Structure formats: C-alpha cells, structure tokens
Amino acid sequence: xxxxxxxxxxxxxxxxxxxxxxxxxxxxxxxxxxxxxxxxxxxxxxxxxxxxxxxxxxxxxxxxxxxxxxxxxxxxxxxxxxxxxxxxxxxxxxxxxxxxxxxxxxxxxxxxxxxxxxxxxxxxxxxxxxxxxxxxxxxxxxxxxxxxxxxxxxxxxxxx
Amino acid sequence: xxxxxxxxxxxxxxxxxxxxxxxxxxxxxxxxxxxxxxxxxxxxxxxxxxxxxxxxxxxxxxxxxxxxxxxxxxxxxxxxxxxxxxxxxxxxxxxxxxxxxxxxxxxxxxxxxxxxxxxxxxxxxxxxxxxxxxxxxxxxxxxxxxxxxxxxxxxxxxxxxxxxxxxxxxxxxxxxxxxxxxxxxxxxxxxxxxxxxxxxxxxxxxxxxxxxxxxxxxxxxxxxxxxxxxxxxxxxxxxxxxxxxxxxxxxxxxxxxxxxxxxxxxxxxxxxxxxxxxxxxxxxxxxxxxxxxx
Ligand SMILES: Cc1cc2nc3c(=O)[nH]c(=O)nc-3n(C[C@H](O)[C@H](O)[C@H](O)COP(=O)(O)OP(=O)(O)OC[C@H]3O[C@@H](n4cnc5c(N)ncnc54)[C@H](O)[C@@H]3O)c2cc1C
Ligand code: FES
Numbered sequence: 001x002x003x004x005x006x007x008x009x010x011x012x013x014x015x016x017x018x019x020x021x022x023x024x025x026x027x028x029x030x031x032x033x034x035x036x037x038x039x040x041x042x043x044x045x046x047x048x049x050x051x052x053x054x055x056x057x058x059x060x061x062x063x064x065x066x067x068x069x070x071x072x073x074x075x076x077x078x079x080x081x082x083x084x085x086x087x088x089x090x091x092x093x094x095x096x097x098x099x100x101x102x103x104x105x106x107x108x109x110x111x112x113x114x115x116x117x118x119x120x121x122x123x124x125x126x127x128x129x130x131x132x133x134x135x136x137x138x139x140x141x142x143x144x145x146x147x148x149x150x151x152x153x154x155x156x157x158x159x160x
Numbered sequence: 161x162x163x164x165x166x167x168x169x170x171x172x173x174x175x176x177x178x179x180x181x182x183x184x185x186x187x188x189x190x191x192x193x194x195x196x197x198x199x200x201x202x203x204x205x206x207x208x209x210x211x212x213x214x215x216x217x218x219x220x221x222x223x224x225x226x227x228x229x230x231x232x233x234x235x236x237x238x239x240x241x242x243x244x245x246x247x248x249x250x251x252x253x254x255x256x257x258x259x260x261x262x263x264x265x266x267x268x269x270x271x272x273x274x275x276x277x278x279x280x281x282x283x284x285x286x287x288x289x290x291x292x293x294x295x296x297x298x299x300x301x302x303x304x305x306x307x308x309x310x311x312x313x314x315x316x317x318x319x320x321x322x323x324x325x326x327x328x329x330x331x332x333x334x335x336x337x338x339x340x341x342x343x344x345x346x347x348x349x350x351x352x353x354x355x356x357x358x359x360x361x362x363x364x365x366x367x368x369x370x371x372x373x374x375x376x377x378x379x380x381x382x383x384x385x386x387x388x389x390x391x392x393x394x395x396x397x398x399x400x401x402x403x404x405x406x407x408x409x410x411x412x413x414x415x416x417x418x419x420x421x422x423x424x425x426x427x428x429x430x431x432x433x434x435x436x437x438x439x440x441x442x443x444x445x446x447x448x449x450x451x452x453x454x
Contacts, residue, residue: 152296
C-alpha cells in the first residue's frame with residue numbers, strides 16, 4: 001500500500017463521505033491510504049486484527065466464510081461505493097469474514113486505530129461517522145434477512 | 161417537475177382480447193420441444209395441432225395449459241412475441257398439473273386456451289429508459305418484453321436488466337443473459353442469494369442492484385416480475401430512486417379457473433387478475449398490493 005496525493009479528492013468522491021464537511025474530511029484524510037488488491041487476493045482473513053476498513057472505489061469484493069472440506073461460502077459481495085468492514089468499531093476488533101478481491105479492487109483504506117482516536121477526541125466527528133455507518137449496517141442486515149427468507153423457493157405444499 | 165407518463169392516469173394497458181374462438185375451449189397443441197432449464201424448471205415449445213393459426217400474443221400474456229386428465233394451469237408465454245411460429249412456456253413444477261406437464265414428451269398433446277390478460281406495455285416506454293427487474297422464475301414472463309424492446313432497441317433510452325435468483329444454479333436463461341450482457345447497448349446485473357467461492361458474480365438481494373441505477377429517475381419505466389415480497393421491496397427502491405408509481409408495472413399471480421372473468425377465482429379487491437391483470441400499472445393496484453388474503 002502506498003500513500004499518494006489527492007486522497008481528499010478520492011474521499012469527497014466516495015458516497016460514504018457525502019454530507020461530511022470540509023473540516024471533517026481534512027481530519028479524516030490523515031487516517032486514509034490508497035489501496036489496491038489484485039483479482040484473487042484474499043486481503044482480509046477471518047480472526048485477524050481489524051486494523052483497517054475500506055471504502056471501495058472500483059471492483060468487487062467477496063466476503064467469505066471458510067468451511068472445512070468445502071468451497072468457501074460467499075456471504076455477500078460488495079462493490080463500487082460500498083463500505084467494507086465494521087469489525088474495527090466492535091471489540092475485540094477482529095475480522096469475522098475473509099475478503100477476496102473478485103476482480104482488481106481499488107479502495108480507500110482507513111486506519112482503524114487512527115479513526116477511533118479521532119472520534120474519541122472529537123465526539124461530533126464520531127457522531128457524524130456513526131450517523132453514516134449505522135444506516136449502512138441496517139440496510140445490510142435487512143438485505144441478509146431478505147435472503148434468509150429464501151423467497152425464490154417454491155411455496156410449501158399445503159399439509160393435507 | 162411533472163414526470164408522469166400521461167396526463168390522465170387511467171388504465172394504460174388495453175383490455176385483454178382473445179381471437180374469435182370460444183375462450184373456454186382448449187385447442188390441442190403438439191409439444192415440439194421440451195427443454196430442461198433448471199433442476200425444477202422446463203420450457204415447452206408448442207405448435208397448433210388443429211390446423212388453426214398460431215397464437216398471437218403480447219409480452220406478459222398467459223395461456224391456460226391443460227394436461228389432459230389432470231388439470232389446467234395459467235402459465236405466462238416466455239417466447240418472442242414477434243415469432244408466433246413458436247409459443248413457449250417456461251414452468252417450474254410445483255404440484256400436480258405442472259408435474260404432469262414436465263412429463264410430456266415431444267409429440268404429446270396438451271390443451272391450450274389463450275392468450276389472456278393484459279401485457280407489459282413496453283410501447284409506452286419508447287424514448288425513455290427501461291428497467292426490467294426479475295426474481296427467480298419471474299424472468300420468464302418478462303422475457304417476451306425484453307425481446308420486444310431489443311428488437312426495436314433504437315426506440316428506447318438506456319435498457320437495464322436486474323435479475324436475482326436463489327443460487328447460481330437457479331439462474332434461468334443463463335446463456336441468454338450472457339449474450340445480452342455481451343451487447344454494448346444493454347446493462348445486465350445479476351445477483352444470487354447464496355453462492356460458494358466458485359461464483360464470481362454478485363451475492364446479495366436483488367434490490368441492492370437497483371441502487372447502481374443505470375436509468376434516469378425522471379424518464380424511466382420499470383417492469384417487475386417475481387415473488388410478491390421481491391416486487392414490494394423493488395418498488396420501494398424505485399420510489400426511493402424517484403420513480404413515480406405510474407412508471408412501475410408489475411405482474412400479479414392469483415389462482416385461476418376460467419381466465420376470462422367469469423368465476424371470480426382470481427379476484428383481488430375489485431380486480432379480476434385474469435382479465436384486468438396480470439400486468440398492472442402499480443398506481444392502479446397499490447391499494448390491494450400489500451393486503452394479504454384478499
Ligand atoms: C397469470 C399467471 C401466470 C403464471 N405464469 C407462470 C409461469 O410462467 N411459470 C410458472 O412456473 N408458473 C407460473 N404461474 C404459476 C402457476 O400457474 C402455478 O405454479 C400452477 O398453477 C401450480 O399448479 P399445480 O397444479 O402444478 O400445483 P398445485 O397442486 O396447484 O400447487 C402446488 C403447490 O404450489 C403452490 N402454488 C400454486 N400456485 C402457485 C402460484 N401461482 N405461485 C406460487 N405457488 C403456487 C401451492 O401453494 C402448492 O404449494 C403463473 C400463475 C399465474 C396466475
Ligand atoms: S379466473 Fe375466473 S374470474 Fe379470473
């Protein structure tokens with residue numbers, strides 16, 4: 001991962017930061033890096049320390065669970081405009097999935113310890129951050145519930 | 161900004177018609193081809209066995225298929241409306257009649273009544289963007305509308321297909337989806353509810369695809385077909401995207417018997433789904449849509 005110029009611009013362009021004021025963006029830019037993962041790379045491993053999270057700018061990421069003796073199960077895929085990972089705000093700050101780049105992925109990586117510290121110091125920044133995170137978490141949870149309903153399955157036969 | 165399709169929000173879909181013959185009398189059709197699509201889904205291609213003309217239909221209409229000695233079921237036509245030489249029905253076997261249909265062989269006879277019902281009014285979307293949203297077997301009733309739009313591609317703006325299925329193995333018309341995707345003038349987005357790492361496509365609920373857009377919020381028309389829950393949440397997403405209810409069309413399923421508005425089996429409030437539907441403009445049906453057990 002390399003630090004490059006123009007991270008503020010990339011942040012402004014990402015839908016997650018819509019509604020963040022300039023001051024907040026400047027503060028957060030200090031925690032951001034540019035990240036790139038080649039297709040096929042597993043860049044997050046379940047159980048590892050969640051010291052980063054990502055805002056996907058391009059490409060698709062599969063969140064997977066390894067199952068011994070079987071192909072991994074894809075829990076969800078995320079793509080351009082999505083936020084990847086919230087294990088960094090939930091103790092014990094460990095990843096709960098593997099993450100694999102399905103194709104070349106470009107993302108903004110956010111340093112979790114740096115962010116937690118900034119949110120701790122500046123509660124209005126922390127509030128803004130959580131305000132943006134919570135609806136995303138809620139939407140994802142809803143989508144997972146929808147999939148649990150298995151709505152494309154045939155209607156059960158009535159019991160006679 | 162007024163973005164409604166027509167100043168008068170009256171019915172946009174012409175009433176159903178059948179062509180002269182007694183609509184209660186099944187015509188014998190020969191099974192020309194049986195194609196296994198998925199583990200539980202098959203397509204029957206039929207041609208008239210009574211010397212009569214082919215069935216001329218509009219996208220979204222359905223026929224009553226009669227498995228002799230077993231019973232009759234409504235099944236949408238899934239073939240190209242501009243090629244009436246073949247009339248195809250893509251069916252998932254769920255019970256006695258559909259089970260009997262799956263066991264038909266090439267050359268078998270089945271009875272056909274129809275076509276019945278309202279159609280996907282793709283013609284009113286000319287000059288606009290078009291979004292097709294399908295879930296599971298719901299791609300079959302939408303396919304004739306997709307064919308119609310693609311046959312007159314230049315008359316439409318952006319065309320996008322959002323398709324959600326249970327697993328990669330349950331993707332209907334997979335080859336066709338791939339060939340549509342390889343065209344430069346249509347966007348095809350596919351997602352499944354569950355998959356293993358062998359699948360390199362998307363995993364998520366179909367409404368998550370809609371967020372990606374690809375169609376203009378003020379000048380698009382959406383056609384949705386799938387389980388009612390999937391349609392309900394797709395409509396919500398489209399509304400969030402800014403689409404008016406008069407720009408959203410859905411297809412409803414209810415148990416049917418006569419298919420011509422006599423028996424009341426398919427009643428949904430004041431509507432008879434067999435003749436006032438199955439395709440509805442959403443603002444004409446929204447009051448009934450989420451009321452269960454009507
Ligand atoms: C206008 C219209 C168009 C249709 N188009 C298609 C199509 O293109 N392809 C297709 O596969 N099916 C389609 N259907 C659904 C199809 O008609 C039913 O699956 C069929 O009637 C089931 O009959 P059966 O005798 O095989 O099953 P039954 O013995 O009647 O029922 C077996 C099981 O299937 C369930 N079931 C019955 N009807 C439906 C239904 N409408 N939806 C969900 N579950 C049902 C029952 O609850 C039961 O659990 C359409 C229905 C309508 C009203
Ligand atoms: S099926 Fe008889 S009225 Fe509709």
